[in-house]
Amino acid sequence: MHRTDLLPIGELAARTGVAVSAIRFYEAKGLIASLRTAGGQRRFLRAETRRLSFILIAQQMGLSLDEIAAELVRLPSERTPNAADWRRISTGLRARIDAQIAALERTRDLLDGCIGCGCLSLKKCGLYNARDKAAQRGAGPRYLLGDRSGDIAEAR
Template identity: 80%
Template sequence: MHRTDLISIGELAARTGVAVSAIRFYEAKGLVEALRTRGGQRRFLRADIRRVSFILIAQQLGLALEEIGAELARLPAGRTPNAADWARISTGLGARIDAQIASLQRTRELLGNCIGCGCLSLKKCALYNPGDKAAQRGAGPRYLLGDRAGEIAEVG
């Protein structure tokens, strides 16, 4: 490893837009690992720019820190992750992203109508969710969670 492969915590923060305190937090959670100089200063691999960027993206997707740690653990230890390593992680998250997109599309389509919440306070609910049939599938906004009005009516 060359000295130019290492960056300070301040450089890592500047390159990722993450506060130094957040990087220390990620280190404490095992998401990134700092090397220490003789004087005790933290030094990070330049590749950690990508790891921290991944953490930010994963958090925006709604992954918990434990889930992010599990994904990062799939990266190789002892070497800088290459494009194939990152592609494996990206592919694994693709299904989650697709599910979120589908959920957002359902939300956009149904938000102005009955969402299967069981409130029965809208006049339209008598059409979309008569007798609160959505409740047969469980609690919450059933239609936004993926249930369809026709499928629920057939169950009852």
């Protein structure tokens, strides 16, 4: 490994747009790793730029740090991830993204008529959620969470 293969923390921050304090935090959580110089300064492999980018994207998707760590374990630590490495990760995350999209589409489609209680509208509440049938499925806005009014009536 050449000295040019290693980045000081400030350069890693500049290249990724991630604050130095956040880089230290991610390192402390085990999401990225550094090497130490004889003087104790952090040096990062260039591959850590991709790992940091993945962390930022995964956080935007709503993954927890534990979930991100589980995905990062699947990436090589000794080299920059390649297309096959990323394909393994993306295949695993695709179902989660599809579920998030479906939930957002349900919310968008029902939002205009729903005040958040689980029925479709106040005017029709007696028809769609008479005697609070939706509550039998659990707390929260049941219809926005994916329950259908027919499912709830059948559960009765």
